[in-house]
Amino acid sequence: MSLDLTQNIRRHGFKRLLLAVSGGLDSICLAHYFIENRDALGIEWLGIAHVHHGLREGTADRDAAFVEAFARKHNVPFFLKKLDGVELKNAEGSLEEKARDARYKALVEVFNETEDPRLRGDDNKDVIVTAHHAGDQAETMYMRLRRGTTLAGLRGIQPLRALDSIGHTCASRCGVTQQASLLIINHQSKFIYRPFLNVTRKELLAYARENNLTWCEDESNADVKFARNKVRHDLLPLLERECPGAKAQLCRIAELADRAYAKVIAKGEAVFDSILVKQDPSTPLRFAQDDTHTITLDKKKLNKILREHADADLSEMFRLWVAEQGFRFPIGFFYGPKEPAHVKIPHRAAYRKRSVAKIGHTIKICEFCTPEEAQKFVSCE
Known part of the structure; x- marks a missing residue:
């Protein structure tokens, strides 16, 4: 990965980073990249968080242990958050969406628990970092275009998203559970940051091989009964065969829509x-x-x-x-x-x-x- 990526990350000026690491290829590359470049990126504190959803037996424990060992090897604080898998399965709605919302909520809770009082009040310096990459962006765009979307939806996954404090007081009063919205947070100085959105899986594989990295494969990612997995393994590869470069074009559409959206909002x-x-x-x-x-x-x-x-x-x-x-x-x-x-x-x-x-x-x-x-x-x- 080029120096341009480092420069792009540095311009945000984040000081405290919590890396969301599942143990897969993309998140292990993310963790290694930030650990190796923490001084160049001006990072003051770095932590690794792993969310155990309680949905897989055996391999989920393996993944958690793997990520913990990785963090210890690189002398980085490790935080494990275990969710109630039975509750997730029994709650209404899509299991994919419930697991995602619960994961973000868990990451926010970890960050709140590790907040450094010395940096309190230093707005916009805290960030939760995830390893979404170009493949995830293409999948999101394909799914939104297929079901119908607006200009806002055409922006795809945003590289930087503020976590709003809206909903916090409602959450406590209404007894919101694990599938609560990611809007639940104590204050507005934290963000979700996705620095790898322009990085392809091919580039991640090359980075992993270059740095002798190993990772875990989550078998549930191959289950095409989940909508995103079907898009990833069946529909997008078919589209790419029929229209070479389609995934790159989907990512390009997201970039163009994001620019147009900014202009519309400025006018609004x-x-x-x-x-x-x-x-x-x-x-x-x-x-x-x-x-x-x-x-x-x-x-x-x-x-x-x-x-x-x-x-x-x-x-x-x-x-x-x-x-x-x-x-x-x-x-x-x-x-x-x-x-x-x-x-x-x-x-x-x-x-x-x-x-x-x-x-x-x-x-x-x-x-x-x-x-x-x-x-x-x-x-x-």
């Missing part, structure tokens, strides 16, 4: 930021719980903007801008062809845990702990 901020009403902490939102995440919009200012752009369709820009404020709604939620600028704000409506309500001269957009609370809020008179 210029258009809509003036409609945000600063919430007075002494006047809590009526009908909502104290820990509800809320933004308030000035209805009159919004209507003025829509009239000024009556010949344009601002619905998708508005939806993306609202999503950047922390509230995701489906395509078409704010679309009204008979409205000025094609943005329709429902009088009262709920979507999952989020709600929109016109109250007096304002528009309240709220995030609740449960869909029931969101529905109850919009049903109030």
